Amino acid sequence: MITGKYKELYDGLTGVIPKERLLHDSLSTLAFGTDASFYRLIPKLIVKVQSEDELQHVVREADKLTIPITFRAAGTSLSGQAISDSVLVIATHGWQKHEILENGGKIRLQVGLRGFQANGWLAKYGKKIGPDPASIDSAMIGGIAANNASGMCCGTSENSYKTIADIRIVLSDGSILDTASKESCESFVKNNSSILERLEKMAAQVKADKVLNEKIIHKFKIKNTTGYSLNALTDFSNGFDILKHLMIGSEGTLAFISDITYNTVVEHPHKALALAIYPNIESACKAVQILKNQPVSAVELMDRAALRSVDSAKGVPAYLKTISDNAAALLIETRAESNGQLMANTEQISKSIEAIATELPFSFTSDNKEQAILWKIRKETFPTVAGMRKSGRTAIIEDVCFPMPELASATLDLQELFAKHGYTEAVIFGHALEGNLHFVFNPDFNDQTEIDRYSNFMDDVAEMVVDKYDGSLKAEHGTGRNMAPYVEKEWGESAFKLMKEIKDIFDPKGILNPGVILNNDNKIHLKNLKPMASIRESADKCMECGFCEGTCVSEGFTLSPRQRVVAFREMERLRLSGEEPHRAAELNNLYKYAGLATCATDSLCYMKCPVKIDTGKLVKELRHEGHSQRSESIAAYISNNMSSVTAAMRAGLSLFFYIRLIMGKKVFGALATTFHKFSGGLVPLWNEHFPKGAKKLSATKQETHSLTDVVNNTDKVVYFPSCITRAMGVAKDYKDSLEITQITEMLLKRAGYDIVYPNELNSLCCGMAFSSKGFVEAGKQASDKLEAALREASENGKYPILCDMSPCLYTMKTNMGDRLKLYEPAEFIQDKLMGRLNIRQLDKKVAVFAVCSAKKMEVDGAIAAIARKCAKEVVVIDSNCCGFAGDRGFLLPKLNQHGLRFIKEQSIGCEEGYATSRTCEIGLSNHSGITFSSIMYLVEEASR
Numbered sequence: 018m019i020t021g022k023y024k025e026l027y028d029g030l031t032g033v034i035p036k037e038r039l040l041h042d043s044l045s046t047l048a049f050g051t052d053a054s055f056y057r058l059i060p061k062l063i064v065k066v067q068s069e070d071e072l073q074h075v076v077r078e079a080d081k082l083t084i085p086i087t088f089r090a091a092g093t094s095l096s097g098q099a100i101s102d103s104v105l106v107i108a109t110h111g112w113q114k115h116e117i118l119e120n121g122g123k124i125r126l127q128v129g130l131r132g133f134q135a136n137g138w139l140a141k142y143g144k145k146i147g148p149d150p151a152s153i154d155s156a157m158i159g160g161i162a163a164n165n166a167s168g169m170c171c172g173t174s175e176n177s178y179k180t181i182a183d184i185r186i187v188l189s190d191g192s193i194l195d196t197a198s199k200e201s202c203e204s205f206v207k208n209n210s211s212i213l214e215r216l217e218k219m220a221a222q223v224k225a226d227k228v229l230n231e232k233i234i235h236k237f238k239i240k241n242t243t244g245y246s247l248n249a250l251t252d253f254s255n256g257f258d259i260l261k262h263l264m265i266g267s268e269g270t271l272a273f274i275s276d277i278t279y280n281t282v283v284e285h286p287h288k289a290l291a292l293a294i295y296p297n298i299e300s301a302c303k304a305v306q307i308l309k310n311q312p313v314s315a316v317e318l319m320d321r322a323a324l325r326s327v328d329s330a331k332g333v334p335a336y337l338k339t340i341s342d343n344a345a346a347l348l349i350e351t352r353a354e355s356n357g358q359l360m361a362n363t364e365q366i367s368k369s370i371e372a373i374a375t376e377l378p379f380s381f382t383s384d385n386k387e388q389a390i391l392w393k394i395r396k397e398t399f400p401t402v403a404g405m406r407k408s409g410r411t412a413i414i415e416d417v418c419f420p421m422p423e424l425a426s427a428t429l430d431l432q433e434l435f436a437k438h439g440y441t442e443a444v445i446f447g448h449a450l451e452g453n454l455h456f457v458f459n460p461d462f463n464d465q466t467e468i469d470r471y472s473n474f475m476d477d478v479a480e481m482v483v484d485k486y487d488g489s490l491k492a493e494h495g496t497g498r499n500m501a502p503y504v505e506k507e508w509g510e511s512a513f514k515l516m517k518e519i520k521d522i523f524d525p526k527g528i529l530n531p532g533v534i535l536n537n538d539n540k541i542h543l544k545n546l547k548p549m550a551s552i553r554e555s556a557d558k559c560m561e562c563g564f565c566e567g568t569c570v571s572e573g574f575t576l577s578p579r580q581r582v583v584a585f586r587e588m589e590r591l592r593l594s595g596e597e598p599h600r601a602a603e604l605n606n607l608y609k610y611a612g613l614a615t616c617a618t619d620s621l622c623y624m625k626c627p628v629k630i631d632t633g634k635l636v637k638e639l640r641h642e643g644h645s646q647r648s649e650s651i652a653a654y655i656s657n658n659m660s661s662v663t664a665a666m667r668a669g670l671s672l673f674f675y676i677r678l679i680m681g682k683k684v685f686g687a688l689a690t691t692f693h694k695f696s697g698g699l700v701p702l703w704n705e706h707f708p709k710g711a712k713k714l715s716a717t718k719q720e721t722h723s724l725t726d727v728v729n730n731t732d733k734v735v736y737f738p739s740c741i742t743r744a745m746g747v748a749k750d751y752k753d754s755l756e757i758t759q760i761t762e763m764l765l766k767r768a769g770y771d772i773v774y775p776n777e778l779n780s781l782c783c784g785m786a787f788s789s790k791g792f793v794e795a796g797k798q799a800s801d802k803l804e805a806a807l808r809e810a811s812e813n814g815k816y817p818i819l820c821d822m823s824p825c826l827y828t829m830k831t832n833m834g835d836r837l838k839l840y841e842p843a844e845f846i847q848d849k850l851m852g853r854l855n856i857r858q859l860d861k862k863v864a865v866f867a868v869c870s871a872k873k874m875e876v877d878g879a880i881a882a883i884a885r886k887c888a889k890e891v892v893v894i895d896s897n898c899c900g901f902a903g904d905r906g907f908l909l910p911k912l913n914q915h916g917l918r919f920i921k922e923q924s925i926g927c928e929e930g931y932a933t934s935r936t937c938e939i940g941l942s943n944h945s946g947i948t949f950s951s952i953m954y955l956v957e958e959a960s961r
């Protein structure tokens with residue numbers, strides 16, 4: 018229940034922001050109370066803002082009531098800076114615009130875009146944005162800039178601080194400044210001159226204080242995200258310059274960033290990589306000193322424990338298991354404009370370090386596959402160590418930086434600290450050129466003695482990093498709450514005073530992310546720790562990093578995969594402990610819809626998860642556990658009687674189809690909507706793209722053709738039309754009256770194939786319809802029966818097997834593995850049909866959508882490649898999953914609507930669309946305004 022001043026704020030926001038974007042129920046506040054750090058704070062209110070006007074309104078209302086607000090982008094922060102126990106403002110959906118400027122020399126990006134998207138747009142200009150955190154596929158521009166995030170290559174010269182051109186911000190009183198706009202700057206001078214004056218005065222004072230000035234310059238020679246970007250005061254004198262650079266790394270504590278313009282950096286196309294194994298850390302670090310002056314783009318250091326953690330991973334070279342106990346490795350990358358330059362670089366680099374003996378000989382490779390394997394060693398270290406932790410433990414990744422000449426002794430000192438505090442599992446790796454080390458360890462925060470151990474360890478780390486090496490306690494990840502108690506220790510009193518003054522200049526009332534960067538509580542890093550209850554293996558490994566969120570169709574609608582896991586963890590903790598029964602019941606109730614019903618169970622989240630958690634599978638497990646014996650029996654009955662079920666579906670669909678023809682769209686649509694509503698969503702919501710029932714297939718076991726355009730009449734293919742395509746015929750808006758099964762048959766014959774249909778075709782089904790709902794046994798029964806029929810039809814896997822629906826084929830591949838030669842429709846067309854057909858490019862613009870199962874099988878490029886051969890212009894619809902999810906699109910059409918909210922705009926000018934899933938095509942047609950059908954139709958038309 019929202020009460021007191023939060024209720025006042027809520028009421029003040031409702032006129033401007035729709036209620037469905039103002040969340041305060043127990044499930045939402047729990048789900049959003051997490052970022053990738055090991056802290057949890059439960060917000061009172063979550064506000065999803067979709068425009069600057071809305072944001073401005075929120076800031077003004079919060080300012081009026083003096084209520085703290087915290088901004089959130091992707092929530093992948095590791096130091097506890099993207100969480101709040103007050104108001105969490107999410108600025109992601111609606112903050113998606115970009116503009117390429119000066120022929121790729123600059124790019125203006127709104128804050129809800131993910132880093133990799135910017136690099137995708139810049140690729141054709143041979144450019145990229147400077148900041149390159151390892152999380153770039155997930156992290157958003159707002160978080161990248163506000164954390165001054167960096168990675169393997171960008172160092173201190175290409176981070177957001179160094180590459181910012183302009184910024185647009187909303188200040189704590191709601192006023193806006195856009196440094197790219199002359200008018201905005203002029204108006205700011207008029208209305209906020211005191212901010213600029215105070216900043217300029219501070220900069221002048223710092224420059225006059227030689228010791229402080231030198232200290233700041235010295236500390237920013239290495240990576241540093243502890244405290245504010247004080248280098249803005251030594252690098253600049255003009256108020257606007259100081260302001261925009263202070264915003265970088267300010268972690269949402271000074272202002273809201275609406276958009277940022279970056280000066281882009283060159284992305285060289287040619288790359289080579291080498292893995293050099295040294296007998297010890299000292300020799301590896303000696304090599305790093307030399308490499309600093311060589312044409313290298315990245316040098317990554319890994320200690321022996323880090324190498325050991327990944328030496329059993331698939332594809333990793335076997336020799337890693339045999340290297341000596343003190344060995345350390347360097348991953349050395351060089352990039353160049355041309356191949357010739359690349360070769361010259363590799364030669365020069367190898368020569369420069371030849372005097373330092375390695376344990377094994379090494380050489381550079383420019384082969385992409387080999388490079389991917391070597392990168393795997395470095396990139397899998399963190400997830401592997403995190404994934405190996407015992408249930409209930411927390412995965413922590415720390416981030417310190419030392420002056421580069423001290424790297425060897427600092428690494429050894431860190432190893433000593435691990436031994437002293439008993440963190441035997443800890444591993445070290447990092448960006449050696451910058452002296453930036455990450456270390457990963459897994460404490461158990463369920464126990465006070467363990468929290469004390471962590472506290473003592475962190476005190477020792479701070480003493481070592483600051484007192485012994487004058488390094489930085491946070492190099493990339495931001496101060497957050499985690500390092501706030503140590504900011505003054507690292508910076509000293511006078512610099513700390515500057516930071517407090519900066520906060521006061523921009524946020525005098527202290528409403529912007531209070532407690533982050535500056536915090537009076539010197540134990541704040543030990544408070545609000547996330548409970549990590551040990552619940553079930555399929556979820557325990559989750560480190561709540563949020564990498565899965567960008568792929569999830571229900572993110573932004575109900576819950577993301579991370580939030581499903583977070584909520585499930587808490588519900589299980591409450592169930593097992595018996596605590597807070599009322600809250601537990603409320604969470605369980607809300608979870609039924611937000612957690613279970615609105616998950617598409619497509620498992621796209623699994624593909625992005627570093628520790629390989631499959632939330633879709635977890636949801637299926639939970640659905641299964643919720644089934645009664647009776648519903649299991651019904652599922653088993655249906656699975657055993659597929660022939661009658663598809664016949665009933667055909668009849669039902671045709672009945673609906675013809676009634677709708679008689680009644681007309683308006684009357685029938687209204688009636689169908691009423692039925693859907695009153696049935697509580699159990700009756701599918703009709704839309705005009707519902708097909709009529711298909712004609713019953715009368716396929717004999719073996720059909721031979723007698724066409725004249727036969728290429729090789731000895732080639733056979735087993736064609737398995739899925740139960741969906743056997744039941745669903747053409748829709749009213751189809752321009753072709755032939756059903757997909759007829760089109761496929763026609764194409765196969767045209768390409769010269771003998772078609773073999775599996776026996777008892779009408780009773781076969783892949784089982785997906787059952788397993789996706791958690792009816793495991795019924796799903797297995799159907800799958801086993803299908804496999805036996807396909808085995809017989811293909812003469813034990815001798816012939817390729819084509820299924821006309823990607824999702825069914827994916828289920829078949831999952832269940833049957835490589836035992837049979839199974840082909841997804843677009844994959845089959847590309848590999849087995851295109852070469853046999855005479856394709857003529859049609860003069861039209863079409864849209865294509867690669868359904869999620871094609872993405873999971875990594876054949877998603879095929880449909881676009883085929884379409885480009887068949888049509889003059891092709892638009893690839895940009896959405897991970899359409900959210901139709903079998904029958905979800907009929908029963909929960911809002912999920913489908915959310916998944917395809919951009920399709921109308923994306924398909925402008927397209928005559929028709931193509932995909933590889935009959936059910937998804939209904940949703941795609943419904944939301945795009947053009948008719949989507951199987952890609953087989955396009956190929957058939959182009960090969961007539």
Ligand SMILES: Cc1cc2nc3c(=O)[nH]c(=O)nc-3n(C[C@H](O)[C@H](O)[C@H](O)COP(=O)(O)OP(=O)(O)OC[C@H]3O[C@@H](n4cnc5c(N)ncnc54)[C@H](O)[C@@H]3O)c2cc1C
Binds near residue numbers: 108267272275
């Ligand atoms: C496995 C893993 C690996 C990582 N690797 C790296 C790495 O290599 N390098 C690195 O630097 N970081 C790394 N990170 C940390 C994190 O991903 C980055 O710092 C990232 O830039 C955070 O972006 P985000 O979109 O998740 O921001 P969030 O976490 O949502 O927010 C970050 C901060 O920015 C503030 N903020 C968000 N939006 C705005 C806005 N519009 N205006 C003002 N303030 C705003 C928030 O209040 C918060 O303080 C890693 C994280 C994980 C989980």
Ligand code: SF4
Binds near residue numbers: 558564582627
């Ligand atoms: S499920 Fe995987 S990707 Fe998602 S938050 Fe958990 S660990 Fe990260």
Ligand code: SF4
Binds near residue numbers: 568570571623
């Ligand atoms: S299975 Fe799909 S909808 Fe469900 S959590 Fe994973 S990505 Fe989201």
